[in-house]
Amino acid sequence: MAEYDLSKTIIPYLDRHLTFPLLAHLAEINIFSVEDVQAAQYELAKGTNMVDYSENLFKAMHPDEKAPQEFEDKRQKAVSTNERLEQEAQVVLNVIENPDVAQALRQDKNQNLQYLKDNYNLTLEHINALYNFGKFQYSYGNYSGAADYLYHFRVLSTDADLTISSHWGKLASDILTGKWDTALEELNALREAIDSRTPAPFAPTVSALNSNTPTVDPALSQLHSRTWLVHWSLFVYFNHPQGRSLLLETFLSPTYLNTIQTSCPWILRYLAAAAIISTPTPSSASGSTPVSSRVKNAVREVVKVIQMEGYQYSDPITQFLMQLHVEFDFEAAQKELGKAETVVADDFFLQEFKDDFLESARCLVSEAYCRIHQRIDIGDLSDRLNLPREEGEKWIVNLIRETRMGQDAKIDLEKNLIQISRPPQPIYQSVIEKTRGLAIRTQVLGAAVAKASAPPLTTEAQAAAVAVS
Template sequence: MTYDLTSRMIPFLDLHLVFPLLEFLLIEELYTPVTLLEARYELAKKTNMIDFIEKLDDDLKDAGVIPAGGDLIKRREDILEQLQNAQFEAQKVMDVIENPDVIAALRQDKLQNLQFLKDNYGMTPEMIQTLYTLGQFQYSCGNYGGAADMLYHYRVLSTDDNLNLSALWGKLASEILVGNWEVAYEAIQELKETIDKTHFPSPLHQLEQRTWFIHWSLFVFFNHPKGGDALVDLFFQPAYINTIQTSCPWILRYLTAAVITNRRRKNLLKDLVKVIEHESYQYRDPVTEFVEALYINFDFDLAKQKLIECEKVLEGDFFLVSIQEEFIQNARCFVSETYCRIHQKIDIAELSQTLNMSKEDGEKWIVNLIRDTRVDAKIDYQENTVLMNTNTTSVYQQIIERTKGLSFRSQVLATSIDKREAAQAKAIAHEKNHPSSEAA
């Protein structure tokens, strides 16, 4: 409960994106259902999803709360009418665009396309604008598929940068809500480029955009198969890690989770530890504290405790619940690896306890660990301990390491000297051949 981030994240999410979060909370029963119902009702009132509002309205009445809503029937009529109008307007454009001749004639250049449409079909920028309006309206009504479609068409045609950006946001949201992760993933990449490239009126503005982006992208990254890598890559970029540090340190939880579940990116752990240490005064939760205990304080007891807490936190987190199992597994791996590196002789019972496992499981775990990783260790069954073989680098190894680069570096040196000589010789020759140019 204390580690629930929903309330912190809501300010950076779209209305519609909040619904899944709230529904998740309903399942987890962290808050009382009535509060959540009310929250959802409040939210829904601002949208045009009239069916949904009515349903919530009924639910609320069932729960014994009289919702303070306006006249729903009238609103339904209004919305339907507006929708029809918008659809009618947009249909004109759609008819043109869907014409195979037109599709064939369209090029890469947007301006040229616009000119072409205007000349041949009398299409004005205002008409294209209707696509955007319809898309927005449909989104507001909860018809995300349709909205995504409209916004796609709009983006192909429009040249307005500002609205294009909004359309892109809208499209991303629509795809997220439809659950179309592949397309959403692409939208994410596109949006990132746009945000990085666009010149915003102030750095603050850009920071804001990035903060939003980071929050929205969580939906995609934790659902897309390649999301883990992408998340780690993206969030460790200087601009984004700075954004996280400045405006939304709670994202560190997701970053930590992503790094820990990502076995291949172990080298990132160092950076992560640095950031967590740096930000520990601003944000801490069991997930970051686990890393802190393990890699800053080397306190394995504390790490063990935190790991138990992590389990609960992850269970209650909309994004992380799906990777909870993976996280715990990997976290154990990290613990045991660190443990093994520091220790020489380990009691299996003790280690199993540190990892929250029974003795048999622990033994199995260690065997697997020895098999899977490079850890050089043996189990002494009689004493029930693991013996680590210390692998100090031999002197020969050291010398090889030290002298490895020397010949290459010398070579580089020699070539650069040659180059320099040649350049000098050339310059001298040049001067000799053209003494007049100097004089002139």
């Protein structure tokens, strides 16, 4: 399934340290050669100060060669640099860790900086030592220490660009240490900074903590930042307990949906997967927590986006929704679901949700199938769900008993059939629907009449006029 792997597409939008987990995953699933994955890991590691890791990768790639002297030289340089930066940062820490200083600091950063300068002779250059040391610790893999120093720097710094850079660095550090609650808070803070800052903050380039090259157009820069944020947020949203619902809330908002459609349509895979996973199932119905209307209607909204962006991106997950909710082709949906199962199992972000994905997808198939049929053969529906007959029968019976489908469906075990009996629509509801339709037709007719004396009608208006007549 290498053709559906998105690693090579996503990696350019990640910091090199965030890329290591993806490459480790590729080494496990064996869809690419071990040599290629090791070469990629080594090329990334060379750009960091993780000397021991780089040397071990070199030895694995060249078992018969002696490690070059450059590894030892780089190791000694890293040690000396670390000692120097630590001494510079300690000067600031000795001051701000003083309880009297901590009590004197206020919300106003400029006031705090002036206080530290007047009383302890600390300037902005001294404060930047915290950033430099945090950045260096990040470069050799001490992510927990990097997060601490970058946090202290951000609290004191008045440098807007370095503050944004420290946001990116701390988010990466929290992700790599698996602190998902903290990472979610950092993600929300960074998103707020990106959405509110003018001119927009610049997205990270090679590293989350490297200097950034500004772009000319602030709107384009903001788009780049949001694109990077969308990719980084996948780590948080697919690890935090409420992450899938939060992903739908964020990615379906107009701002970020526009970002996905413009810059990274492949993120539709994760949007579609999150919508499917969030579908209520028999196992989740009893203990489910209240969700917003956007999450409830996520599948419907995602299908509309997939329809619009199908020319840019398509894979078995998005095609499953298309075949099920647009084409109503259950055989094609069955085939796409079979492919989607493998795609989910091989995807770095989705692999842990394989069982949830399949159960929710089968619920969607069952609901759609029951919506357009009155008599359903349980064995045939089991085939549509890619389940063995006996297992499928048990699953379908459980679904009907545990969900709202049981209100309209009755099971005939002797004939192995499901009978769907939908109650007639109330008369007042029929009147409301017809009145709403009449109002829409009246508006279209009024628009067509208003344009009668104007230049020739457009194709759309002509179609509307023909429909009304």
